[in-house]
Amino acid sequence: MESLKDADPEMIGPYRLLALLGRGGWGDVYFARKEFGPGVALKRIRPDRLERSPESFRSRFKREVTAARAVSSPYTAHVVDADTDAEEPWFATRFVRGLPLSDALDFCDGRLPTETWQVLATGLTEALRSIHVAGLVHRDLKLTNILVAVGGPCVIDFGIARHLIPEDGGTLTGTGLVPGTLTFASPEQLRNERVGPASDVFTLGLVLAYAALGRNPFGDGSAVEVSANILSGRSWLDDLPPVADAVVRACLEHDPKQRSALGEIAALLHTDAAPEERDWLPSPLRRAVETRTDLAFDMEQPWRDRNNDPPPQPLPASVWTPVDVPLQPSSRLRHEHDLESAPAGPPEQDATTLPPPAPDRGSRLPAQQSSAPRPQREGAPSAQVRHPGNDLREPAESDDSEAMRSLATGLEEAGDFQGALLWFQRSADAGSGTGAREAANLIERHFPELQDGVRGLYRAAAEAGDTQAMVRLGELLEKEPEGLEEALKWFGLAAAKKHPGARRDVARVRSSMAAVRPMTRKEWSLLGKHHAAALAGGVHAMLALAGWYQKQKRMEDALGWYLRAAEAGHSHGMLQAAELLDKVPGRRSEALTWYRKAADAGNEEAKYRVGRRLRREGQSSEALDLFRSAGGEGHVLSMIAAAEILEHMAQPSEALKWYGLAADRGHSKGLQGTERLRAAQAQRPEPFSPTTPGPEESLGQRTDGGDPRPALGRKDPSVLALVRSGAKTDERCGRLDEALRKYLQAEQLGDTAATRDVARLCLRLSEHSRNPDERRRLKKKARKRYAELADAGDLEAIQVIASLMPHDQQRQRLAAEAGSTRAMRFVAKAHMKAGSEEDVRTALSWLDRAAQAGNTGAMLDGARAHEQRGQHREALDWYHRALKSGEAAAAREVERLQAEHPDVEPPGVG
Structure with missing residues (x-):
């Protein structure tokens, strides 16, 4: 946070600028606040940038705001206000009380602890999923665009996001530009190609690797060197912790088509990790977050550095408490949260901000606890605490709906959600559509026991013209089969008011309505037969009925029939019942019971689900038994899970076996795990024997500056063995060029096994070569040798040559016959x-x-x-x-x- 300069305005829209958060290439970001409102991060286009190309920048800014509004996740900074038609367009997002990840790492010795890393990975994966669901690509995920807060990580800055399917064919980046940061870019970005969600997956892997390693996985050199390594696929991931290894490698695949989807990444995390206020941040980092961000909540006056003034200090204690009461400086948030309602008394002494109940509203909240006088600290006078919102109390009680909403907003920021809800409801009763919508939002977030009243509040807000309420009401109605027509009405009204995304909602609902067609007489007859058979105890008929009800989104009916099939002993019914119960709050323990019963009945998928839960709870041995059982019956994901646990238990040989089984079934993670473990085994140093000469000494290499070429005899077995030993040593130490030279020598000596090693190293070197001609030459060498081995009947070579020559039908048939x-x-x-x-x-x-x-x-x-x-x-x-x-x-x-x-x-x- 920096001080404002003379050129910075005092106000933007209804917001007063308090400090500068940052200056970008085309816009400035300020910390700002409405009167009695929460702090926001406000972004505007600078006048000088707007003057250069007003239409281009204004169009770009509108698309950015539309894009940001479409994203909804607790791990992103959502838009709270905007004016894209203003002379200097702007928008405001919620202010995240956190530190950039780049700064947060400094408080964790450069790398995050395992538990913190898992929550970070889970939050970022969820944030990107919400961005992609909204039809966007972030394009600039990096350390400084991720904030670490007490409530979890938060992805910010959608300034260079772009539509996957832009309506006008445009993008939010200029043609020919490489957006983002070179050291945190995907290969396709560096090649200036069109990018999609897979690009964000790659940069997610980059960020997570950096957080786990404390360094960029593609090197610590200059930006040009790092970007060159990204383009060539040269990375250093050996030191990754086991919990991060599979996730990062799945993200950093060079080919976008080979990268895992975000759903697969979430499954790899094997955790339901969510930020817990007491758990997810290490103590030093938590203190840093609270200390560094207290200033924003204490700030009431703009911070301007005209005379080198120091940063504004927290307000004096006398503003909050009686003058004689000592109070340590703390944040504005903590001050407001600690205030309690004053006891009942004469109006001039009543300092509470809770409104009196409306006479005709009835009780919509749980009964209030009686407000006892706050205990006074020793030596303090008996004066009442003064709440900063008291100035709004009189106009609020005079039925001023705007005052009610402002007062409710202040209470919500202070953490007094019950008081905020009462005032939002009062403003709704006074005719404020926005108040009704905000009351409904607050209930959905904090008062699930009051869900029954949410739809009525959204309907009142929608009827008052609030487009956000129209969209949310449509979303609620859409979940019910009989509510599609009414949902379409509200989406249509929101679309007519040009609400972002409403047209897409209209198209989706129309598609759903078109899919709901009348059942034919034959279908009715079949459904009746299933129903009669199910009532007579037919398990398969129960399953058929449950599937039909599930397709019709009648989940309660579907669950009922699945449970009847489960009680009849059918393992598939047990599994389906458990999956539906798992989505119902309060019934997850019942779901686990059915998962276990299905696992006991031999259902492989159920064994996998139970194993995952046991693993999350730290019961790795029990989970391993289930994964092995399911994997032994052909369940591929269980094979991967068993291999990961065994690898974590330092049993690489057993892990390699399970990775190999998954690889044989074509699973990409099985292939990756097999290659990784084999490479690790190959790099283990062999025990040194003083009686065994070194490879250079054995080959006759000279150290006096003479001819370094080894003196070889063509058919000397001892020399051949020494050449192979030297080649293996060089390969193990990473000297691939030297290893290839020695394998070629062994091949010339008549070692047929060296032919395969030459082919293998040629392929490996071609993957790392930057020279196109060199790559082609090496691949040609590899193909030639693999073809020779394949023609000789080598099964492994037959399969490899088939992958190198994918369009050669004869080679493919030979490889198919080879397995x-x-x-x-x-x-x-x-x-x-x-x-x-x-x-x-x-x-x-x-x-x-x-x-x-x-x-x-x-x-x-x-x-x-x-x-x-x-x-x-x-x-x-x-x-x-x-x-x-x-x-x-x-x-x-x-x-x-x-x-x-x-x-x-x-x-x-x-």
Whole structure:
């Protein structure tokens, strides 16, 4: 926070500027406050920037505000006010009481503790998910755009966010510009390509790696050097803690298509970590956050540095308490929070800010506790504490709705939510639509027991013309099947008032209404048969009914039938009942009971769910048993989870086995884990034996400046062994060029095993080379040797050459016959394109073989092939195979297929 300069204005809109938070390339950010209102971060376009290209900057600013309004998450700074048509456009976001992550790391010895890192990762992942759901990409996630606050991390600065599908075809960045910071940019940003959500995933990995390592994972050199390493994929992640390793590596994949989605990142975190005020911040960092941000809440007068004045100090104690009462300086927030209601007395002595109950309103809050006089500290006079909102009390009690709202806003900032709600409701009774909407917002955040009154408040606000209330009311109505028409009405009214995002809401509801079609006579008949069979005890009919009710969003009815199937002993019913119960507040313990019963009944997915919960609770051994059991039955995600626990327990060999099983089924994280552990094993130093000569000495290398080339004999086995030993040592120490030279020498000596090592190192070096010609040369060498090995019948080489030559059908067929599930899918796709009945049968045969090997992609391919041929029952079988193997996307396909074809019975029926 800095002092204001003479050129900075006194007011912007209704906000008084108090201090400068920062100056950007095209705008300034101020700490500002309305009278008796909460502090905000207010951003405006500087006049000099606006004059250069007014239309461009004004259009850009409007899009920024629209983008920021569309994001709703506790981990982002939401917009509270804006005026994009002002002479100097501006908008205000909530002021986050926190430190930039770059500063926060200084209070944690450069890297965050594990628990703090987990909460940070969870919060940032959720923030980016909300940004992407709103149709945006942040594009500039870095340490200084992340604030660490007591309530959790907060992502700020959507100034260079861009629409994924902009209505006018424009973006929020200029063409030809590389936005953001070079050291915190994705490869596609540095190449100045069009970016999507995957770019934010990469920068998320960068930030999380920095927070875990205390350094940039792509080096500590200049910005040019770091960006070059990002472009080439050269990173240093060896020191990552186990809890961060899988998450960071999943984010930092060089190819955007290979990066994990944010939902997968959230699953990798294996935690429901949420910021707890007493837990998530280390003590030094917590104190720093409170100390450094107290100034903002104490500030009442603008801080201007005309005469080198010191920063404004907290208000004197006499403003808050009687003059004789000693009071330590503290924040404005703490002062207001500690004030209590005064006891009842004559009007001139009544210092409470709580309004008297409205005569015709009835009780809408729990009964107030009696306000006893606040105990006086020793030596203090008996005068009453003076609340700073008392000046508004008289106009508020005179039915001034604006005064009521201002008073309620001050109480909400002070933490007195009950008093704030009473005044917001009073302002609503006085006809304030905004007051009704703010009362509803407050109930949703802090008074869940009063949820029944929320819709009435939003309706009153909407009828008074409040567009935000119209949208929220529409969202509530949309959740009910019978409320779609009314939701469409309110979304339409908000769209007519040009509320951001309302048109998208209208289109979504219309699409939902179009999907709700009348049931045919055949469908009614089938539903009746299922109902009769279910009442007679038919478990599969119960499941069919539950699925139909779930598709109709009648969750209570669906839950009832799932529970009946579960009580009848069906493991799928137990699992589905547990999943629905898990989403109902207060019934999660019941959900866990059914998860456990389904696991005991042998359901692999239930074992995985219970294992995850046990792992979060610290019961890793019990979780490992469940993961091993489910993984042994083919559940891929359980294999990954078992491997992660074993790796954390320092059992790399066992972990490698489970990673390998997942890799054989085509899971990317299994492949990554296998490669990581094998690389770690290869880098372990071999024990030194003084009787064994070093590689250079053995090869006859000279140290006197003579010819360094080794003197080799072509068929000397001892020399060959020494060459291979030297090559392995060089590779282990990272001297890849020298290792390749020695493997080539071994190859010339007739060592056929060295051919594979040469091919492998050529590929590895090509991935790190910056020279395109060098990359092509190395890949050509690798292809040549792998082709020779493949022609000789080497199964591993056959699979590798197939991946290097993806369009060579002969190579792909050989790899498929050698057991490569990826090649099997390729061969199947080629036969499917041919189109004949015989080709289709051959394709399905290959897909079945790949599916039996655990490749979930082949299962989905087979399901789609059957579905295209109108074989919906067979398609449903294949989708269920994928679902049982841990493929999350299969669940959506099962629901869709059953909804589109309700006459298709699930597997096992009939």
